[in-house]
Amino acid sequence: MDTPELSAAVVQRIVHHVYLSCVSDLGCKQHFCSPVAPCRLAVDFLGPFLTLKLVASLWNTAVKTYKLDAFFSNVEEGVYYPHSWHINTRVRKAVLLSRYRVFRTIQAEAAHHGVYVAYDFGGPQGCAGASEVVIKAWTFDSEPEIEYHHEIEAYKILQGCPGVPETFGTAEYEPLCDVHALPMQKLGPTLEELTSLLPQRRFDARMVLTVAIQMIERYRDIHVRGLIHSGTKPANICLASRGAGTPGMLYVIDFGFSLPVADNLPLPSAHRIDVVGNRRFMSVLAHHGISKSQRDDLESLGYLLSYLFHGELPWDIPRITRLRSFRGFTNGEEGQKQQQAQQQPQQDQPQVWRLKMATPGSKLFRGMDECFHEFWRDVKSLGYGEIPDYEKMRSRFAMCLEEHEKSCAPRGWWDVWDQFSK
Incomplete structure (x- = not known):
């Protein structure tokens, strides 16, 4: 072995011992960072190790061959991700x-x-x-x-x-x-997660009214800034994080399908746009690729409010069918009917947009307060690109909520979460 090779081997051993010495002095119980991207505390302890890289070429060469991409601490136990491309x-x-x-x-x-x-x-x-x-x-x-x-x-x-x-x-x-x-910003759980905890997976009247008030405010502020959300669904509405400055606020997330407010008023664009969004909650016109305006978000909100109160929408697959399918019930007469339904050609099954058009507000908001029916009439009467009277809609829901709370004390979202998550 000649001298350069001997020197490189010695330096490699020194690198190893200096690194281990620095790491052993790290100043907190768990470090989430790595030597490639150290936090400020780790930089202090890795100072001697990193500084020598700048002044000694042999040291720098040895460091490059040393494995430095490993994290200081593991943060996930028993989790394995086998596909490198995922x-x-x-x-x-x-x-x-x-x-x-x-x-x-x-x-x-x-x-x-x-x-x-x-x-x-x-x-x-x-x-x-x-x-x-x-x-x-x-x-x-x-x-x-x-x-x-x-x-x-x-x-x-x-x-x-x-x-x-x-x-x-x-x-x-x-x-x-x-x-x-x-x-x-990290937020609290979604309305979808909250719904999964509740009896029969349904919100009570006060909770739905609160969602209506806040979502009208959210969409008003979003529309004023020139955007259409196009993503209304329970999984895209979050509670504020616990202990936040506005604990009762609901947050709207996921703007991957958002679009600018139409600038070609008073008529929709002549060009068909891609159909994006959740088909259970999107507006009827959105199913056909017609450019969206403010009324489309509010129409989707109407479907959301109905879903939260009833636990399902009129165009959903009947719950009993979903349960049988999930549990694999394929025996007897019910199983034969289910198999026949599954074999039925897709074109023979009603399209969601047709069911939406055929569903009157009286059915969509059955058993709900009159303010929901009034809201729906206002939404369906909006012209393309017409600016809704958000305050009128919001105030009707607010008055109805006040009536409900005369006999019941108000509850916060986290109070409901804590009650049913135990």
């Missing part, structure tokens, strides 16, 4: 944007887009003062680039809008994970 795996390869460490998946239905909870250790206290944020991440391996740009642009326009989550900086590309990431 976004769930990508966001866990390294620290995102030099300060965010993903540790839980909220949603990743498609391999190219996901929502995650991450530790933010970029503050002055480093990992010792890490807070939790939400990270929305995208890959551009397929079609989500348009959705990504819609969402990014929407949050820029809506920054500071009440009931819209705050974003921290802008979306950036993280080369170590090959994803685009947008850090956002």
Whole structure:
């Protein structure tokens, strides 16, 4: 062995011992960062190790061959992500944007887009003062680039809008994970999660009225800023985080399908747009690709309010059929009927938009207060692009809620959550 090889081997051993010595002195119980992206506390302890990289070429060469992409602490137990191409795996390869460490998946239905909870250790206290944020991440391996740009642009326009989550900086590309990431304010559970806890999966009248009041306010503020949400559904409405400054506020999320308010009034665009959104809640015109205006968000809100009160919509598959299908009941006469229904050609089954058009407000809001029927009549009478009278709609719901609360004490969202999550 000649001298350079001997020197490199010696330096490699020294690198190893210096690194272990620095890591052993880390100043808090759990560090979410890594040597490649250390927090401020870790930088202090790794100072000698990192400084030598700048002044000694032999040391720098040895450090490059040393494995430094491992995290200091594990944050997920028993979780395995086998597919390297999947976004769930990508966001866990390294620290995102030099300060965010993903540790839980909220949603990743498609391999190219996901929502995650991450530790933010970029503050002055480093990992010792890490807070939790939400990270929305995208890959551009397929079609989500348009959705990504819609969402990014929407949050820029809506920054500071009440009931819209705050974003921290802008979306950036993280080369170590090959994803685009947008850090956002962490909120509480969604209305979908809250619904799953309730008896019969239904809101009571007071809860639905509260949702109506707040969502009219949310859509008023969003529309004033020139956007249509196009994403109304229980999973896209969140409670404020516990202990927040406005604990009773509901937040609107997911603006990947958002569109600018029509600028071609008084008529819809002659060009058909892509049909996007949840078909259970989207407006009738949205099913046909007709450009959207304010009334489309409010029509979707009407379907949402009906769903929250009844636990289902008139065009949903009957609940008993869903249960039988889920449990695999295929024996006897009921099983034969179910198999026949499954074999029925798709074109023979009623289309959702036809069922919506055939469903009167009296059926949609059966058993609900008169203010819901009045709201629906106002929405259905709106012209394309006509600015709704938000205050009139909101005040009717507010008066009705006051009547309900004369006999019952008001309850906060977290009170309801705590009551049924035990």
